[in-house]
Amino acid sequence: MLKAKTDRLSEEEIKVILRAADEIIAQGGRTLLAKILKGSRDKKVLQLELDKCPVYGYFKSEKLNEIMQKIDWMIDYDFLDIEYYGKLPMIIYTKRGWQIESDQYADELLNEWKEWIKQGKQNPEMSYLKDRNRKMILLLLEKIKESGDQSFIPYLELWEKIDYKKVRDAIRTTINVLNRKEPIDHSAVKERTESIDEALKGIEPQDLLLKCWVCGERFTFTTGEQQFYKKKGFSYPKRCKKCRNEKDNAFFY
Structure with a gap:
């Protein structure tokens, strides 16, 4: 590729x-x-x-x-x-990519709310949060809890009115945590941060060793071949080069 x-x-x-x-x-x-x-x-x-x-x-x-x-x-x-x-x-x-993106998108939404508070924005339309990825929404609520900022409560209450029950329950829990001024679970924050840092390293492409479905021998599927197959939308080969060639030759005879 x-x-x-x-x-x-x-x-x-x-x-x-x-x-x-x-x-x-x-x-x-x-x-x-x-x-x-x-x-x-x-x-x-x-x-x-x-x-x-x-x-x-x-x-x-x-x-x-x-x-x-x-x-x-x-x-x-x-x-x-x-x-x-x-x-x-x-x-x-990929799973890795979405882990990173959902975290930064949740931060983007949270920063937008912070800007609304600075501007004194009241009664914003909250339907833009409905039907978003559930895990990302729950992550946003976790970050709101961790902020300890009670200024978010009016926005949470508006959001609570228009979303589905499971999300409403999570929003209500977040409101209660902010009202009670519960302490932040710093270990959970650290674990999430470390997980994102690890994800950002990516995985360097490597040759794969595949087993031929015909002869049972192992064969190398190089990074270059992987890139070509992925770009074309092909599945990984099930036969080694020798068995593929034999199949192709049999087709012409």
């Missing part, structure tokens, strides 16, 4: 690409993601209002193919993946 060696991305770059990907997960591919990061005025980018993404144009000084290489690095190091919908290759999160 990588046509040239790409230097390891910084933690900030990793988070930026994951944030941009959030706008098009399972709906767009590598090229569209690169255009968001480039700050493209492409018709599709503008139609989908992707120019409103907070990291739109982050890599505006770089060429589109250079940004594509960064995205491919993200795929190779297990932050993003490609899933085919019909013949269309779409960007999706």
Whole structure:
């Protein structure tokens, strides 16, 4: 997938690409993601209002193919993946990628609330939080608890009125924790931070040793082959090269 060696991305770059990907997960591919990061005025980018993404144009000084290489690095190091919908290759999160993105998105939402408080904003429309990823929403509520900031309570009460029961219960628990001024579980915060730091390291691509379904022999599936198969949407090979060749030759006779 990588046509040239790409230097390891910084933690900030990793988070930026994951944030941009959030706008098009399972709906767009590598090229569209690169255009968001480039700050493209492409018709599709503008139609989908992707120019409103907070990291739109982050890599505006770089060429589109250079940004594509960064995205491919993200795929190779297990932050993003490609899933085919019909013949269309779409960007999706890996477990690692979503762990990082859900944490930073929860922080983004929390910071938005902090800004509302500074502005004295009252009665905001809270329906934008409904139908969001449940785990990310629960993480946001954990961060609100950890803040100990009772200024959030009016927003929580507005949110509580419009969401589903399980989320309402979690919101009510958060309100109660803030009202009682319960102490922060610093060990849980530290564990989450360490887990994110570990996830940000990624996994360096390695050759795999696969077992042939026909002859039973082990064969090497190189990183280059893995990248090619992933890009094309192919499943990993079940036969070694020798058995694949024998099958192909048998087809012609």
